[in-house]
Structures are given as structure tokens and as C-alpha cells.
Amino acid sequence: MFATCDSGDLTRDDDDSSACQGSLCLLLPANADANANANANTKTKENNMTAPFNLAETDRLLSTTRAVRRRLDLERTVERAVILDCLRLSQQAPTASNTQKWRWMVVTDPGKRRAIGEIYGRGKQFIAQARGEIASDDAQTHRVYDSAEWLFDHIAEVPVLVIPCLEGRLAGDAPNGMAAAFYGSIYPAMWSFQLALRSRGLGSALTTIHLFFEEEVAKLLNIPKDVMQVALLPVGYTKGTDFKVAKRQSVEEIVHFDEWS
Numbered sequence: 001m002f003a004t005c006d007s008g009d010l011t012r013d014d015d016d017s018s019a020c021q022g023s024l025c026l027l028l029p030a031n032a033d034a035n036a037n038a039n040a041n042t043k044t045k046e047n048n049m050t051a052p053f054n055l056a057e058t059d060r061l062l063s064t065t066r067a068v069r070r071r072l073d074l075e076r077t078v079e080r081a082v083i084l085d086c087l088r089l090s091q092q093a094p095t096a097s098n099t100q101k102w103r104w105m106v107v108t109d110p111g112k113r114r115a116i117g118e119i120y121g122r123g124k125q126f127i128a129q130a131r132g133e134i135a136s137d138d139a140q141t142h143r144v145y146d147s148a149e150w151l152f153d154h155i156a157e158v159p160v161l162v163i164p165c166l167e168g169r170l171a172g173d174a175p176n177g178m179a180a181a182f183y184g185s186i187y188p189a190m191w192s193f194q195l196a197l198r199s200r201g202l203g204s205a206l207t208t209i210h211l212f213f214e215e216e217v218a219k220l221l222n223i224p225k226d227v228m229q230v231a232l233l234p235v236g237y238t239k240g241t242d243f244k245v246a247k248r249q250s251v252e253e254i255v256h257f258d259e260w261s
């Protein structure tokens, strides 16, 4: 539900634009300079090859797309066209066997958002439980929970709620390969959608907590039984666009070459 294993200033989505500033260059790929206004044809330092994209920009997009909650602008209307543009881009993502069974429920109606808000708000009970499982001095994770708690109280006010769905239902006892192919046929598209939003000045947060109450949301929105909801993304323009690189483990700690050692 809530990714809590990250170390450091991970989700300064909301209230602290200074997160990780000092270590930004360490976190980015060796050849990236997030502040540079590089040319479209970037020469990488390592292999002297010409990159087909402006690496400064694409690396900044990839490294600063955060889960945004409190910095969503609740007052600003989101145009339908921008949502469609971002979803159109997301359709370029891969799917298992090219199934493309993704479906997207976009909710803007205030009454429906309120009803979803009531259902989503019930997830708040899980926060207290989750907080109990983390160290009291783990400030970063507590900040994530603070932010997530805010969302429970305000999600109905977020201009657009996007629910990515998949046609078909995954059986509870599905083997790993099947589960991977199922969820893997929408998660890349969800992330592409979030990146496309970010590059247009909008933000979102991937949430899954409402899935505990999936049936109620399905009833509200008339989603057929054989369509599975996978997440809920609150979407809005962001207050400012200066999101920071989050602190993560060093890549060397998590990568194994040729042998798990």
C-alpha cells in the first residue's frame, strides 16, 4: 500500500522543496545534469555516443516524479483534453501478449467524487495500524503517512480521480507468472500516465487502498464485475513544479551482476 522501505527524504511531495538538493547529482545517472539546459542531442560522458533524447530533461522527469498529495491544486480545473493526451501516451506502454485490456475510469463529477471520498476515507483505519509497525524516529515514513492521511480527508476535493482497470479478474490463487502478467499489463501505463502528467505541470499519487472496498466503488460507477480496478490516482495541477529527487539506497546495494552475492 504505502511504500515505506525507502530511506531518506523520500516523498517531499507536499511541503518541503529542499529535499535531497545537496545529493541530487549523486542520485542521478552519472551522465545526467538535472539543472542543465542541454541540447536535444546529448553526448554522454561515458561512451561518447549521441543520446537520442535530451537527457537532462528526461532524467529530471524520471527522478522528480513524486507521489503528490498536499501540493495538488484543489481549485484549478483540469481540462479533459489534458487527461486524454496523457492517457493516449500511456497507451504506448507494454502489455503481456499485447492484450491492451486496460480501461480507465475518469471521475470528475463532484457528487461521485464525494461518494468515492467517503469510501476511500475508510482506509484511514489502516494508517494507524501501519504507523504502529514503523519506528517512532523514522521521520520520513511518518511524513508519508501524514501526507496519506491528508489525502483521506481531501480526496473528494481533488479535481480528477482516475481509476485504472483491467478487463478480466485475477484469480486469488493465480501463480506468480499470471499475476505478474496481469498487473504488469497496467502498471507501466499508469507510470507513463503519471510521467505525462508531471511533464505538463500536473501531479498524482498512485494509491491502492480503496481496493479493499472495490465492490462499492464498482457499484457507484457501474463498473462491470469482470473488470478489475487496479488503483486510484488523484490528479490535479501541482502548486509549483519544483519537485525533488528522493533519497534512495545506492544502486550498488540493490544490484547483483551474474550472481546473487
Ligand SMILES: Cc1cc2nc3c(=O)[nH]c(=O)nc-3n(C[C@H](O)[C@H](O)[C@H](O)COP(=O)(O)O)c2cc1C
Binding pocket: 001, 002, 003, 004, 006, 010, 011, 012, 013, 065, 066, 067, 068, 144, 147, 148, 151, 205, 206, 207, 208, 209, 210, 246
Ligand atoms: C503499489 C503502490 C501502492 C500505493 N498505495 C498508496 C496508497 O494507498 N495511498 C497513498 O497515499 N500512497 C500510496 N502509494 C504511494 C507511496 O506511498 C509513495 O510512492 C512512496 O511513499 C514513495 O514516494 P514517491 O513516490 O514520492 O517517491 C503507493 C505506491 C505504490 C507503488
